[in-house]
Structures are given as structure tokens and as C-alpha cells.
Amino acid sequence: SIITNGFAVMYIIAQKLVWKSVEDGYLVGSRGSVGSSFVATMAGITEINPLSPHYYCSKCHYVDFEEDDVKAYAGKAGVDMPDKKCPVCGEMLHKDGFDIPFETFLGFKGDKEPDIDLNFSGEYQSKAHKYTEVIFGAGQTFRAGTIATLAEKTAFGYVKNYFEERGRHRRKSEMERLAEGITGVRRSTGQHPGGIVVLPFGQDINSFTPVQHPANDMETDIVTTHFDYHSIDHNLLKLDILGHDDPTMIRMLQDLTGVDPLTIPLDGADVMSLFQNTDALGVTPDQIGGTKLGILGIPEFGTDFAMQMVIDAQPKAFSDLVRISGLSHGTDVWLGNAKDLIMSGTATISTAICTRDDIMTYLIQMGVESSLAFTIMESVRKGKGLKDDWIAAMKEKDVPDWYIDSCKKIKYMFPKAHAAAYVMMAWRIAYCKINYPLAYYGAYFSIRAKAFSYELMCQGKSRLEANMADYKRRMDAAADKEPGAQPLSNREEGAYGDMRIVQEMHARGFEFAPIDIFTAQSRSFQIVDGKLMPSLNSIEGLGDKAADAIVEAVKDGPFLSKDDFRERTKVSKTMVDLMDSLNLLGNLPESNQLSLFDF
Template sequence: QLDTEWPKSKNESHNALCYAKNYTGLKNLYKMVSESLLHYFFKTGGVPKSILEKYREGLIIGSGNSNGELYKAILNKETEETVKKIASFYDFLEIQPINQNLSLLKRGKASDRNELIEINKKITGIGEELNIPVAATGDVHYLNSEDFVFRNIILEGQGNRNLEEEGYYYLRTTEEMLKEFDYLGSDKAREVVIDNTHNIAEQIEDLKPIPDGTFPPVIEGSDEELKNLTYTKAYNIYGNPLPELVEKRIDRELTSIISNGYAVLYIIAQKLVKRSNEDGYLVGSRGSVGSSLVAFLADITEVNSLPPHYICSECNHSEFILDGSYGSGVDLPDKICPKCGTLMKRDGFDIPFEVFLGFEGDKEPDIDLNFAGEYQSTAHEYTEEMFGKGKVFRAGTITTIAENTAFGYIKKYFEKREVNLHPAAVRRYQRGIVGVKRSTGQHPGGVMVVPRDKDITDFCPIQHPADDINSDIITTHFNYQSISGRILKLDLLGHDVPTIIKMLSDLTGVDAINIPMDDQETMEVFRSVESLNMKYDASEMEVGTLGIPEFGTGFVRQMLKDTRPTTFSELVRISGLSHGTDVWLNNAQDLIREGKAVLKETICTRDDIMLFLILKGLDNKKAFKIMETVRKGRPLDPETIQYMEEYDLPSWYIDSCKKIQYLFPKAHAVAYNLMSYRIAYFKVHYPEAFYATYFTIKIADYPGNLVAKGIEAIKDEMERIKSLGNDVSPKEKSVYNLLEVIEEMYARGIESKPVSFKHSDKLRFTVPEKGFIQPPFRALEGVSDSHSISIYKEAQNDEFISIQELVKRTKINKVAIEALREHGTLDGLPETNQMSFL
């Protein structure tokens, strides 16, 4: 859209048609789209004409349809001089089929069809006079004429009233176009329909909207830096020279990483994790990054992927357990170093590197990191600090019309027209509009990094998410998936768990890193409630994992009841089972219940298949391929099944493989479990801090006024929600889950104090003394974040002498006042400032 001045509201807008004829033009087109969406957006994208002039190199610009500058100038009877001046700006002039401009007649802008024909003739004449080619364009919106209904349904569904009565904006054949312009004469019609359009097309090079190849960012010296980080920590733990097993693993990984140009990705992740740790926040790793020993030695992940082993911190003596008897070093019994007499440390989770970078080590690593939710924006800012402003953008997403939305649009459209559609017709219309772009957004944690020698417009335009001009965030205009693999995408996600760990450490003074991973009381919560020291039985509690990430849902608690885990490696297996598809239900669960297998024998994570098959003697590469086939839910071919049958596998094993649709990576399960185990440790040994933290995280659903009524009211509400059965709402489900934890807290002899101006925080629960937690103002329904902050701030400054003064100082509304009143916080506080003297 062309505006000669800005702001747009003070100036008429026009449209034009822009083609990129070469890569210079493509980049300029991307720059112009970016300008239109970032700086000149007003209901839709548009740019001042000066911006079009600035970026016109490499573009072919057409004069547009009836909303174009030239067409409107002729329609408005501008002078010949003005019309020619306008026309001279364009590389070609456009004329279109008359039916497409019939709306001008309805709006009284033109008198009849003849006037529209004369305008097209006028444009053709100007082109001849100024030696500017004239091209017949279709302004095509859909393929076939009858498809206009699909477009109407979408437009009306999105609140647009400019609908078509007939389908004029379809892709016409050459014969149809020649017929449309027969009033120009056959020779001229052929010129505008065929010759000139071909001439324009021939100027356009074969272009790819996104360049081939990969364009990773560069950090000078990253190869050497990664080597130094890796060997420094390796020597510190395992001594120099390194054990052969460790040396070979490091050498193989570094060779794969560096030869494929991936060292920079490791260094980026290392710097981000280091900064977060320095600021007091642990970082959890996602996906398969924990499969890489180099990632562990570079302090990107805390998951050590080596086989289970003992290691002496004094003399570096190590002993590796390679017979598959232990799935985790954490589970090894205590052992005194035979060389120096020191109690040895235990580590190693037995995760093959191939899961991360492929069997040949050439698969691009996908390093996903979980930062504390409150720290995520800092991680994004630090990424920009590393690479510079204008080099880091949020990963854009494109939302499309889903089936249910499509059904709603169709139903509304035809009901308005009193048309009763057959279900088959509804499905046909659904198929026609499902997948059409609806809006834009952003990946929850993805950022795209552009190398220093490139510009983002070498790959795509940029914009604000959902065209929100008030947003400070800038995203890629294209869906991030279309440019991922060309430029680096980092997944820096916000997650509750690192936030929980930070809160627990702050409340207790306990460094979560130093929590013992073999604490038996902590392990006990995964199979019973014994270590919770309950004063009385709480409802339906057989295991103590309520509120523990990964283990708190009813589904996983049932798995714990079925399996009664006793080791850390079994917890990892349970995580794999709970995240997989068709791995537990109708598979491992049945095998365990029928006594055909025990938990440690079943397939739980993708790595289990490769490790088990290699242990049974299968070829390493074939074991890897079988793992890849099964984890993706693909069928095993007859030759592979026959090959597997040649080895001593359990009778149920191949059948179990056939049922699996998706398998979780072991490294991801280990990373989650390390965090979950620490939280469980706090739950057992620091219960007040655990519940205060849990309720802070879940504060949006916390029923503060109900809790104030006591445990019997809590139990009554739980029974009420349970009685609803399938009619329970998502909100009630969330509240019920919270009430279960609240009931457990009371059963452990811990109570909630009332919200108080003197003792309550704004947004977080605190621990005032043993046996109690102190809710914040936000714990009351009806008291918002902003209200809570305002109340807390004013309460810290001075006491409130009346409700009138409270309202005046805090600016809170009636809903918040009533919530405080119902809770009892306002008890003893007079309504007004007036005093009576007796």
C-alpha cells in the first residue's frame, strides 16, 4: 500500500503489485514487508511511497487494481499531466477484467460498465504513449470461480463484511482472459494478456525464498574453547591420563561436533547456562542433549551419559559397571576407594551418544534448555548481548484455522443464509478452509540467531507477534520451521521447575546441587507415604508424590503403585513410560501385572532398545536402526524381525516393540528426574518450604478463602468436585489437584495462617515458623497481581487506619475489598476515618 505521507489516517492509501526479479529485489521486498509490519502497520501492512522508492532496486512494480493510485486518479478525473506523472512511476500498468470492478458501480464511483471499459482503454493508451508495458492481471484470490464461497466463509468468520456475491477473482485461462479484453482488439488483447505478461515473467530469475545451506553464528575460537572446557573438567574428575573408555568417548564426540561445525552451538549453550547458574538459577536440559558427554563436561547439562561408575574425588580412581546390572550410577552401593580409602562418588546414566547426533555423528544437535520462568527473558537478553542487536529474533509461528473453528465459521455462515447443509457438504467446506492462515504468534522459547555477516532479511521479513504494534517483541514473519536448519534456532524455554528449585533454596538455605541422591526417605515417597509422617490418613494417598513434577498426576501415581520403584533408574524408566505413546498402557503395564517382566526389563525409553540389543549381541548399527524405527512408531520389516529372532531376546520383546508409537529420550527423563528428586527431598525434609513454594507456583488457582475455613470445608469441596464426574470443568480439576496437596499438608500437621497486612507478602507464600505457611495477598480470589503489589507496598509504608484509607492508598476495587473482608483481613478495621468522642 502506497502512502505519500504518514500517519496513514491522514492520507489515502493505494495498492500496487511488487515482484522480486532477483535476490536484491527479494531482500528489498523482505525489508519493505518488515517496515510495513513494524513501523507503518494500521489495520494492515503498508508503507509510504518513499519507502517503496528506497527499496525498489530489483523489484518490478505494477500499478495495482482499482484501488491502485493510477486507476483512482483516472476514476477521479485527475488532469492528464497528473495521471501521466503517476503512471511514470510504475514498471508496468495493470488492467483487469471488468467484473472485478463492479463494486465501483454499486458504490456510485462509476456510472456503468462502459466507463470501466474506458478506464482500461485509457490505461492502455497511457502505456503506449509513455512506452510502459500494460499487462492484464487477474487479482486472483482462489483457483475456481465457485471457490469464492470458501473465501466468504473465512472473511465473515473473521468479521469482514466485504463479501462477494459471485466468484470473479478466480484464475482465468488464457482464452478467458483474451475474451475479457476483446474490446481492445485481438492484437492488443494478445499483447496485454500473453506477450507483456511473458516479458515480465522472463525478467524474473529463479529465486528461492529461503537460501539453501546452513548459516550458523560464529564465535571465534569456539572449537578450541570447547576442547579446553571438555578436557579441563574430564581431567579434574577422571585424572590425566583419562580412562580409555572416557578418552574414546570424548574423542569420538569432539570429532563429530567440531568436524560438522557444531562447536559454536555448544559454546552458546555453555555461556547461557553459566550465566543463569551465576545468577542463582539452575537450568534443566531437555531432549537428548544429556546423551552427550561433552555437553556434561562443558557444564551444559548435569546428566553424565557414561555407563554407571565409581569415581574417587581424591585420587581419580574409577570403576565402570558395563554388564547392564545397574541403570544408573546413583543406585550403586557405597564403596571405599581401594587405592586411597576415600568414599567414592557414583555417577553415570548409561546413555549412548548416537541418540543425540545420530550413528554417524552428523545430525545437527538440538540443544533445548529449561530456564526458570522468571529468568527466561534475561536468557533471551543475554543471547542478544552475545550476538548483537538485530541478530536475535523470537521464532515466529503461524496459527491456522482448525477443524472446530472451521465448523463454527461454516455453521454461522449458512445459518445466516437459512441454508441447511448436509454433513458431507460441511466436511467439504471444512477441508477447503482448514489450514488457512489465521494469525501469527511466537514460539514459547525459541529464538533465531542470524550470523554477523548476514541480515535477517536474507532469510525472511520480521514483525510483531499477532501484528501487535505495542509489543516490544520482534519475531520472524515466516513460521520458524521454514527457516530452522538455515539459521540457528535456540530453545530457551521458561519452566516452573528451575523456579521452584530457586525458591526452595532461598527459603531453606540449602544448595540444591548438594542434595544427596541416595536419600532413602526421599526415595520412599515414590512408593508410599511413610516418610511424610502423616498425622492422619488423607484421601486416596498411597504414594507421596503429590506436587512433585513428573510424578504428581493421577496417571503417574497409578504407575508408581503398580511398580513400587526402589531405585533412581526405575524412576527414569517410569518417566519414559509416562511420556511415551503405547509404551505403558496395553504394553509394559500388562507385562508387569502378568509377571512376564519386571520394570527394569521393559522398554521404557528409546535408549533402552539400543543398549539392550547391543548387550544381547546385536550389531551396534542395526541396534541403532531398530531403536530409531521403534521410537518413531514405524513397523519393523520382516527381515529385521527375523534378525532379532536369531538372538536370545525375551518372547514378549518384539511384540512390545511393535506396539510402540513414540519413545521418550532417556537423557530427557534423567534431567527431569534429577530436578524432581531434589524437589521430593525438600518435600520430605523441609515440608513448609515445599508447600509454600508449590502454592506460589499454583497461585492462580489457589482457593484462599476456602482454605481459611479449615480442613473440613476443604474435604467437602473435594467431594463436591468428585461427585461431578465427567461434568467437572478444567478449572475445577485444577482446584481439585490443589486441594489434594492442601489436604496432604494439613495431614502432615502444617496449617495456613490468615492473610495479614503485617505478615503477608504480595505474591509469594512464606514460612513464618515451623508448622505454618503464610499466604500472600494474591492467594485470595478477587485480589489481582497489581492489587496485591499495591496493598503490600502501602502496608510496608504504614498501617491502614480504615477501609476508606486502604482504598484511597491502594486504589483497589470493590471485588478485592470483598475478598479481604470475607477472609477476615479487614476485621477490626473501621469503614471510614471518622472518629467519635464519647
């Protein structure tokens, strides 16, 4: 069906992009439901294997889908199965398969246009974009343009200001009527964060859309489609080459540890225990501010909301984590729905509806006709609910009432393949958190920290906890609406989240080395003598470019004085004074000009 419908080219393009990125040392995560396609798995586009759980031997190619102990894992994940040796040659068998129906991706008849979205490392994204030019040739690819339109409130503000500036009075209803007339009008143009539009050979782009520089910025070399890409994506192919932190973090962990991420097992009991308690980290909840789990800072699971979900759902296997990831990304799937069912004992994490694929596989299992099960899944995942005749067909096959009610509440559902891809990345990072703690914290602070501050977080444990107590007091005062309370700014909220990770690092017995301007890196933390040395850009107010300039200036030899440091690095005097107050400039004199008194 892929070749007949003309979709093969989309797979080949995705394959070339992924292979190039992996060859250059960066894993690629898949988004959306592309992992539902076994062809995409075999082509190396996605790591997710959508077949039902199974064992296979890479030495003699023995395979087992059929045994009863294997079939018991239907709908779950192959990695949850017990370890087993090959009965033919004695090698340890591989465990694989996530049991995902291809229909989620290609439609019931296999004729739905595939939407292959790929998560490249943020560091690599621009190279992947450039590589599309190598594949198709210069002038054949354009960035997907977007059109920003006037929102209702902004339009009302324009109308209100218009009359105020002219001293005219108009009723609110009249201003709302006029605002309605300009709502949705183009305000500015921009570019999709990862969309690339491909022009077929022999065609002129102007036959489809004018092109322009985004926001008419003549300085940039980026050319975008003038029309919004939604208007032309039925006529031209759009590739989704998105940037994401997880592949960047995996790459940094590989550089720091020398461990190939693909060799990290997905069935370790120690990693699973992080989702149940903090024992594997060697700390107690009291030492880390009452946090009950060891997954602080793990992508997908490290926020307070997600951790509470994990506590409520009580996962015991990898497949349960995939289901929790699906729940956390859906709309009206967890709160007021699956959470109530799980907490009341009506359902468990393995029987509740967590991803869109669950609906189709469960209904078929209950005996509902396959094409109807697919139709119901498509309707529910888009928030369109259930028709009366569908409900009758479900009840006829003994589908419980709570399941039908749950379907009615859902507004949007995540595909299982997307959740599985995210959990796979998160699991590898969690593995490094246990086994390579300094590498984990270094990678986290370099890539994922929201507002890391050398002054707030690297001046010792007692200073850190005093700062945390101050932030916590302000947060509580704001929550209790105390008069004069100063709520935390967005940056301070980000900093508080980073402090919690630092607190955990201290509790595990690790500490920071003071920044040495001659060895520190500009943007990445590094391990020095069993301690973590922060990057130069972690100094508050010192931006990435200034940090890069310091690293470049160090290559030209030692600094003679603070003046010399300022001259060679172009760092401001205020910044130099701050660095001096933090003892980062050693004993450099103010100036390298000698006076008579020096003799």
C-alpha cells in the same frame, strides 16, 4: 565429530546461557537427549552424565568402571550403587553415570544436528532471552514465529455460518468440500514459547524471512519471524530457551532452606520410600484420603495416573524412576504394552522398553549389529514399527517375541536423558518434602498450585475437609451420570488437587497462619513462626497486580481506614468487603473522616 560438522558453536552458546543462569542462582534443566552427550556434560550444559555407571574420587582422581560389582549396574544408574570409600586415599567415592549412548543425540555417525533444549526457570526465561542479545548483539536475534491455521471444524463452521447468514441451503457434503478448501489457511500469527532465531553476522534477516510483531500487535517490542520457524530452521539457528516450574521451585526451596540443591544426595533410602509408601511423611493413607504413596505434588509423579504407574511398576532404585518417567511420556508404551507385560510377570520395570535408548543398548547386548540396533531404535521411537528383515535379525539373536511385539505397538518414545533430568529435579524436591516440609509446601503453593484459594483452604482442617467432601460428592455424581449432577469446572478440579496437598500438610501437623496484610508477600507463601502464611494473591479474585499494589502501599505506613486502604491500593470495593469478611483488615473504620460525635 562435533567440531568437524560445525556444531561446536551450538554447544558454546548453550554453555554461555547455562553458566549465566547458574551464576544468577537458577539451575537449568536439560530437555530431550542432550544428556546423551558427554561433551555437553563436561561443558556444564547438562547434569546428566551418559557414561556407564562408575565410581570416581574427586580428591585423588581414582576411577572405577571395570570391577564386576560396577559392571552389574550396566544400563542402570551409578547412584544406585552402594557407597564405597576410595581404596587409594580413603575419601567417599562419587557415584555417577546413566549409561546413555551418544547416538541418541548425535546419530550413529555423529553427524546429526544437535537440538539443545534447555529448561530455564519461568522467572528467569525473559532474562535468558535478553542475554542472547548480549551474546550476539542487538538486532541479531528474533523470536521464532508460529502460524496458526484454520482447523477442519473451524473451517466447516465458517462455511456453515456463511450460508446461514445469507439464507442459502447447501448439502453437508458440499459444505465439507468447501471447508476442505480453506482448512490449513493462515488464521493468525504467534510466537514460539521459547524459540530464538539467530541471524549470522553480515546477513540481512529479510534474505531469509520477513519479520513482524506477533499478531500485528504494534504495542509490543517483540519482533518475530513472519514465516513459521519450521520453514527456516534449516537455514538459521534456532535456540530453545524454555520456561519451566521445576528450576523456579528448586530456587525457592534453596532460598527458604539455605541448602544448595547440588549437595542433595540422589541415593537416600527415605526419599526412595516415598515411591513405596507414606511412612517417611509420618502419615497413614487413611489420613490423606487413601493416597498410598508419599509423592503427591512431586513433579512427574504426583498425578493419580503416574502414582498408579508407580504402584504397578514397584520401583526399587533411582534408575527405575527414570524408566517410569520414560513410560509416562511415551505414546502406546505403557497402557496396552509395558503395563500388561509387567502385571503378567513377563517383564519387570528393568526389562521392559521404557525409553528409546533401551532398545539400542538391549539389542547390542543381545548381539545385534550396532548400526542395525540404532536403525531399529530410530524407527520404533518414531512409531514406524519393524521391517521383516529386522525381525529376522532380532530372532536370530534370541530376542524374545514379547519384546518384538512391544516394539511394534510403540508410537513415540522419550529419550532416557530427558527422563533422567526430570527425575533428578523431582528427587531434590521430594528430599525437601521430607526434610523441609514447610518450605516444600510453601514453594508448591506459590509455584505449582493450580487454583489455590484462601477462603476454601485456609479456614481450618474441618472446613477444608467439608469442602473436599462436597467436591468429591459432585465428582462421583457426575461420574455416575446422576440427573442434575454438576461436574467440577477445570478451575474446581485444580482446586481439588491443591486441597489434597493441604490435607496432607494438615495430617503432618502443619497449619496456615492467617494473612497479615502488613507482612504477607504478594505472590509467595512464607514461613512465619512455624506456620505457613499464604500470599495475598491466594485470596480469590485478588490478582497479582492488586497484590503487588497492596505490598507497595504498605511501605507508606499503616492504613487509617477502609477508604484509605481502597484509595492507596486501588483495590475494588467488592474485594475490600471480601477481605473484611475474612478478618484481613483488622478493625479499620469505614472512613477516616471524623464527625462531631467522635468528640
